[in-house]
Amino acid sequence: MTSSAVRPRRSPADKFEDRRRELADAALVTLAELGYARTSLRTIAENTSFSHGVLHYYFRDKVELITYCVQRYKIGCVQRYDAVMSGADTAEGLAAACGEGLATTLREDALLHRLWYDLRTQSLFEPAFRADVAEIDGSLQAMIWRVVTGYAELTGRVPSVTPAVAYAVFDGLFGQALGRHLDGTPGAVDDLRAGAADLLPRLFT
Numbered sequence: 001m002t003s004s005a006v007r008p009r010r011s012p013a014d015k016f017e018d019r020r021r022e023l024a025d026a027a028l029v030t031l032a033e034l035g036y037a038r039t040s041l042r043t044i045a046e047n048t049s050f051s052h053g054v055l056h057y058y059f060r061d062k063v064e065l066i067t068y069c070v071q072r073y074k075i076g077c078v079q080r081y082d083a084v085m086s087g088a089d090t091a092e093g094l095a096a097a098c099g100e101g102l103a104t105t106l107r108e109d110a111l112l113h114r115l116w117y118d119l120r121t122q123s124l125f126e127p128a129f130r131a132d133v134a135e136i137d138g139s140l141q142a143m144i145w146r147v148v149t150g151y152a153e154l155t156g157r158v159p160s161v162t163p164a165v166a167y168a169v170f171d172g173l174f175g176q177a178l179g180r181h182l183d184g185t186p187g188a189v190d191d192l193r194a195g196a197a198d199l200l201p202r203l204f205t
Contacts, residue, residue: 024069031109035118065130078143091154099197141167157204
């Protein structure tokens with residue numbers, strides 16, 4: 001039996017989506033480096049092995065490309081964070097894992113998080129971004145709330161905040177740490193780790 005007989009054939013739509021993912025992964029480095037305002041499809045083409053025509057064939061414009069890139073990254077970010085949280089079986093361990101997970105992603109992916117905050121700010125001016133930003137925000141809020149409810153199950157305590165408030169305070173803590181880290185402030189990552197671990201228990205009655 002040949003390998004082609006056992007391997008399912010991929011549809012044109014699957015192949016198209018595979019190509020979009022490949023292009024997005026290549027473009028993400030340039031986007032993270034330059035941000036929204038300084039990036040165009042032509043700029044990305046100049047910094048990757050793909051032509052402007054190829055990029056324009058798979059993505060209507062830079063708005064579609066940027067939102068696709070950020071969505072793809074944030075989905076992976078949520079999955080990795082959930083995996084870190086799943087290993088904690090005590091309240092103290094969960095709080096520590098919460099801080100460590102945020103500190104790790106800040107240290108390793110600061111430019112990509114900067115791109116996300118850039119996109120979210122642009123959505124205040126660009127209506128084309130708003131639905132995608134709202135969807136990403138919703139997934140991040142749900143991620144934080146899973147941490148909160150997990151802590152509640154381990155302690156028997158009741159959250160004193162809503163999902164929106166829990167997300168807002170963690171997002172504020174992370175955004176502040178990101179700015180300090182990008183400025184080269186010593187201890188920004190460590191402060192985030194400690195701050196997040198300390199914040200989680202404070203969200204309960």
